[in-house]
Amino acid sequence: MSSTRDGFAIAAREIHEKKRSIPQNFFIHKWIGRLMYRISMKGEKLDKRFQTDPSCNGFRTCEKVCPVKNITLEMKRLVWYHHCELCFACVHHCPKKAIQYSFMTRGKERYRNPEVSLKDRMRKS
Numbered sequence: 612m613s614s615t616r617d618g619f620a621i622a623a624r625e626i627h628e629k630k631r632s633i634p635q636n637f638f639i640h641k642w643i644g645r646l647m648y649r650i651s652m653k654g655e656k657l658d659k660r661f662q663t664d665p666s667c668n669g670f671r672t673c674e675k676v677c678p679v680k681n682i683t684l685e686m687k688r689l690v691w692y693h694h695c696e697l698c699f700a701c702v703h704h705c706p707k708k709a710i711q712y713s714f715m716t717r718g719k720e721r722y723r724n725p726e727v728s729l730k731d732r733m734r735k736s
Contacts, residue, residue, distance in 0.1 A: 657695040669684055682701055
């Protein structure tokens with residue numbers, strides 16, 4: 612338990628000091644995490660609960676911020692292609708708050724990291 616607290620203390624200090632170091636075993640943990648995630652979600656369409664409100668203006672911000680190119684605008688409707696990773700960038704960056712995840716995001720506030728601009732977040736097409 613003490614080593615866990617020490618680890619949290621080190622992480623908190625590095626965050627506070629804005630260090631950008633990568634732990635030595637980071638890549639192994641990331642790979643194992645992705646593998647376990649894919650095994651546990653195999654066959655699951657994670658984007659099946661996304662909906663679009665009529666207030667969608669077709670601005671395509673959601674399409675541009677999706678890191679896995681899972682969203683496109685076709686015939687004035689958003690289409691999800693079932694390789695979503697549930698990052699919710701589309702929900703949080705929609706200028707009209709028109710994208711909902713089931714009933715869970717309806718009427719809720721959106722969040723944007725003040726350290727990351729929308730321009731930085733958008734994929735280069």
